[in-house]
Amino acid sequence: MALFVYKFGGTSVGSVERIKAVAEKIKKARDQGDDIIAVVSAMSGETNRLTSLASEMQHQPTHREMDVLLSTGEQVTMSLLCMALHDLDCPACSYTGAQVKILTDSVHTKARIREIDDENIKKDLKQGSVVVVAGFQGVDENGRITTLGRGGSDTTAVALAAVLKAEECHIYTDVDGVYTTDPRVEPKARRLDKITFEEMLEMASLGSKVLQIRSVEFAGKYNVALRVLSSFKEGNGTLITYEESEMERALISGIAFNRDEAKLTITGVPDLPGVASKILCPVADNNIEVDMIIQNIADDETTDFTFTVHRNDYQKTKAVLEGVCKDLGARHVTGDDSIVKISIVGVGMRSHAGIASTMFKVLADEGINIRMISTSEIKISVVVDEKYLELAVRALHKAFDLDKEED
Amino acid sequence: MALFVYKFGGTSVGSVERIKAVAEKIKKARDQGDDIIAVVSAMSGETNRLTSLASEMQHQPTHREMDVLLSTGEQVTMSLLCMALHDLDCPACSYTGAQVKILTDSVHTKARIREIDDENIKKDLKQGSVVVVAGFQGVDENGRITTLGRGGSDTTAVALAAVLKAEECHIYTDVDGVYTTDPRVEPKARRLDKITFEEMLEMASLGSKVLQIRSVEFAGKYNVALRVLSSFKEGNGTLITYEESEMERALISGIAFNRDEAKLTITGVPDLPGVASKILCPVADNNIEVDMIIQNIADDETTDFTFTVHRNDYQKTKAVLEGVCKDLGARHVTGDDSIVKISIVGVGMRSHAGIASTMFKVLADEGINIRMISTSEIKISVVVDEKYLELAVRALHKAFDLDKEED
Numbered sequence: 001m002a003l004f005v006y007k008f009g010g011t012s013v014g015s016v017e018r019i020k021a022v023a024e025k026i027k028k029a030r031d032q033g034d035d036i037i038a039v040v041s042a043m044s045g046e047t048n049r050l051t052s053l054a055s056e057m058q059h060q061p062t063h064r065e066m067d068v069l070l071s072t073g074e075q076v077t078m079s080l081l082c083m084a085l086h087d088l089d090c091p092a093c094s095y096t097g098a099q100v101k102i103l104t105d106s107v108h109t110k111a112r113i114r115e116i117d118d119e120n121i122k123k124d125l126k127q128g129s130v131v132v133v134a135g136f137q138g139v140d141e142n143g144r145i146t147t148l149g150r151g152g153s154d155t156t157a158v159a160l161a162a163v164l165k166a167e168e169c170h171i172y173t174d175v176d177g178v179y180t181t182d183p184r185v186e187p188k189a190r191r192l193d194k195i196t197f198e199e200m201l202e203m204a205s206l207g208s209k210v211l212q213i214r215s216v217e218f219a220g221k222y223n224v225a226l227r228v229l230s231s232f233k234e235g236n237g238t239l240i241t242y243e244e245s246e247m248e249r250a251l252i253s254g255i256a257f258n259r260d261e262a263k264l265t266i267t268g269v270p271d272l273p274g275v276a277s278k279i280l281c282p283v284a285d286n287n288i289e290v291d292m293i294i295q296n297i298a299d300d301e302t303t304d305f306t307f308t309v310h311r312n313d314y315q316k317t318k319a320v321l322e323g324v325c326k327d328l329g330a331r332h333v334t335g336d337d338s339i340v341k342i343s344i345v346g347v348g349m350r351s352h353a354g355i356a357s358t359m360f361k362v363l364a365d366e367g368i369n370i371r372m373i374s375t376s377e378i379k380i381s382v383v384v385d386e387k388y389l390e391l392a393v394r395a396l397h398k399a400f401d402l403d404k405e406e407d
Numbered sequence: 408m409a410l411f412v413y414k415f416g417g418t419s420v421g422s423v424e425r426i427k428a429v430a431e432k433i434k435k436a437r438d439q440g441d442d443i444i445a446v447v448s449a450m451s452g453e454t455n456r457l458t459s460l461a462s463e464m465q466h467q468p469t470h471r472e473m474d475v476l477l478s479t480g481e482q483v484t485m486s487l488l489c490m491a492l493h494d495l496d497c498p499a500c501s502y503t504g505a506q507v508k509i510l511t512d513s514v515h516t517k518a519r520i521r522e523i524d525d526e527n528i529k530k531d532l533k534q535g536s537v538v539v540v541a542g543f544q545g546v547d548e549n550g551r552i553t554t555l556g557r558g559g560s561d562t563t564a565v566a567l568a569a570v571l572k573a574e575e576c577h578i579y580t581d582v583d584g585v586y587t588t589d590p591r592v593e594p595k596a597r598r599l600d601k602i603t604f605e606e607m608l609e610m611a612s613l614g615s616k617v618l619q620i621r622s623v624e625f626a627g628k629y630n631v632a633l634r635v636l637s638s639f640k641e642g643n644g645t646l647i648t649y650e651e652s653e654m655e656r657a658l659i660s661g662i663a664f665n666r667d668e669a670k671l672t673i674t675g676v677p678d679l680p681g682v683a684s685k686i687l688c689p690v691a692d693n694n695i696e697v698d699m700i701i702q703n704i705a706d707d708e709t710t711d712f713t714f715t716v717h718r719n720d721y722q723k724t725k726a727v728l729e730g731v732c733k734d735l736g737a738r739h740v741t742g743d744d745s746i747v748k749i750s751i752v753g754v755g756m757r758s759h760a761g762i763a764s765t766m767f768k769v770l771a772d773e774g775i776n777i778r779m780i781s782t783s784e785i786k787i788s789v790v791v792d793e794k795y796l797e798l799a800v801r802a803l804h805k806a807f808d809l810d811k812e813e814d
Contacts, residue, residue, distance in 0.1 A: 016460065016463040019464065020464070050483065053423065053483075053487055054487065056423040057423065057426065057427070057487050057490035057491045057494060058490040058491065058493055058494040059494070061490040061493070062489075062490070062493060064500075065486045065489045065490050065493070065501060066486075068482060068485070068486040068489075068503075069482075069483060069486035069487065071482075072479035072482045072483050075475060075476075075478075075479045075482075076457065076460075076476060076479050078475065079461075079473075079475040079476035080461065080464050080476065082469075082472045082475075083461055083464035083465040083468040083469070083472050083476075084464045084465065086465055086468070086469060087464060087465040087466070093471075094475050096475075096552075098505070099551075099552075120550075143506055144506075145503075145506075
């Protein structure tokens with residue numbers, strides 16, 4: 001008998017039927033002798049409904065009241081799930097974040113968990129009850145309702161798993177695990193049985209949005225074994241673990257990509273100290289997030305400076321740079337908003353040389369021009385023209401043997 | 408500067424526009440220097456939506472989880488109202504029942520308030536903030552969410568007014584006050600400026616359903632001045648107060664009636680001790696609520712026993728009585744489900760003789776046969792054939808000078 005924390009997102013509890021299916025899943029696990037804590041999100045659509053009501057009341061509602069409003073979403077789900085469990089003769093009781101209590105700081109809409117009181121939950125589990133907890137929410141020391149921000153339900157689940165030392169934390173979603181790459185681009189993409197936390201972090205931040213980065217970091221920090229599974233299909237999903245010796249074998253685990261990129265270059269920048277911040281500060285001041293940054297050393301006393309931003313920010317960034325260009329006495333600003341970023345990720349590349357050159361050769365063989373390169377310990381990213389995305393992903397998927405089953 | 412508690416029911420906060428109108432009303436009062444606590448219900452329709460979701464999950468959801476579910480309704484309203492107030496630059500903060508905290512017993516779906524902690528509310532009021540409180544809900548000593556049952560928001564408002572010694576507790580509804588009778592039956596019906604608690608209790612229980620009986624009792628007990636007003640129309644509404652000397656003048660305050668009655672008679676009952684309970688116990692055992700009860704002394708050694716029930720229970724009651732009739736060796740069971748009850752209510756009748764005879768004469772003059780009579784200290788009720796309802800109400804309204812303005 002082991003303790004598991006199950007987390008069900010909005011789609012998994014999006015209708016009466018789906019909540020009933022979730023109840024069946026929990027009941028089955030409990031009948032096998034496991035203790036279950038279920039963390040639930042708001043039913044899909046509910047958060048949008050509430051947000052739209054709020055925006056009709058006030059242009060910019062205070063974060064404090066938004067938290068009060070949005071936290072009702074999970075409260076509805078948790079009570080409905082309890083009812084569905086009761087209907088299966090499965091004892092269950094529900095907890096809001098405040099009832100648990102999940103103590104957070106007072107940064108409304110993106111609070112951080114400080115402490116979890118597990119006393120009542122433990123008592124309920126001991127009495128054979130399933131415990132259903134509202135995800136995404138907590139309470140500050142003044143008794144104010146807080147929410148944890150995007151992906152907050154994942155965070156709730158991981159935090160509970162950490163505090164209660166659960167065997168595993170299951171994140172039920174609409175995909176059945178983490179894939180070597182997006183199956184819509186490469187039909188041969190394969191579900192991974194395991195992936196390390198670090199790889200998962202790189203995959204997530206690069207656009208394979210299965211889990212929220214924050215909950216993955218959190219799980220790594222507190223040594224919680226995370227498993228991503230489908231709410232709708234049977235299967236073992238993908239286990240996210242610490243790096244283990246047996247995994248060193250795999251060179252790369254997956255290929256991530258991001259379509260929403262745009263790149264900008266400012267040329268003929270005087271090569272003086274402090275130039276990078278003079279370019280990037282005005283960008284940041286305009287709330288534009290910068291992704292890759294590359295500075296080339298030029299021949300003369302000037303340099304070229306290139307970076308990527310979200311494609312939606314392209315025009316705004318270009319306007320900012322035109323001003324910077326003038327101020328710095330640089331030559332001119334160029335850009336391209338039809339580029340994509342492709343990354344290969346794997347802890348194996350740490351101990352294996354030549355991964356980068358293999359990647360570049362594969363792309364060259366397909367006639368794909370690399371426009372930017374950036375590397376980290378377990379990731380190599382390249383920027384290429386948008387039109388090459390599918391070709392590049394498939395070629396790399398094959399070259400790194402991702403098509404083949406793990407032995 | 409005085410403190411007022413305003414309570415807004417589901418219809419008054421039934422849409423974005425109506426919540427905004429409520430905010431305007433509060434802001435106006437605050438601009439005049441008053442402190443306001445607003446108690447809100449769930450938006451109309453919301454409770455039905457949630458109840459129907461619940462019934463899809465489970466045939467008989469536990470009361471505990473129903474409370475968790477339904478209490479989200481007021482929480483949504485309270486945050487939206489705060490946003491609307493903020494939008495008018497009016498400082499406001501929201502409280503759930505648990506946040507206040509409104510401590511109740513643990514009888515889920517019909518909990519009773521034990522204690523209210525007014526510390527935080529007082530602090531907010533002192534800082535110039537409007538305090539918005541979710542009606543209908545509280546929390547038990549284990550931190551479980553409870554609800555107060557039908558009319559619970561009225562009870563919340565009255566309780567807060569009592570604890571915080573508010574000047575008045577305003578109950579905003581879709582009617583603009585308490586009328587001498589139903590204006591749909593007698594167009595000359597007039598809004599009363601004042602009515603006593605006792606009269607209000609008799610009026611409410613007799614079918615003039617403006618306020619929940621429980622909140623009126625509660626207000627009387629804790630000496631809270633209640634005022635019923637319209638959310639949609641300007642006006643002073645009706646003040647519900649203790650009996651005052653100046654009010655002794657009025658003979659009767661209003662005419663209540665109830666269309667949903669049926670009467671049953673069991674004749675030829677042996678006139679022995681314990682016979683009444685032998686008739687009524689089987690009725691109560693079948694969850695049938697009995698209203699008026701009359702026992703006539705007959706000539707011989709038997710008696711007739713008559714009582715009224717809700718019209719929906721007529722057939723069921725009749726079947727029960729057939730059995731009782733056999734057991735008791737009574738003669739037979741008769742009944743009539745096309746009768747109505749009409750009552751005149753007024754504290755004035757205590758000190759004035761002849762009210763009853765006036766009432767009976769008015770009805771006789773109109774050729775209306777009285778089928779049953781029942782009296783209390785401040786009320787006289789008669790049962791008449793349904794077809795005479797409008798005629799009887801109008802004749803009595805006129806006879807007791809209810810058409811005329813109070814001086």
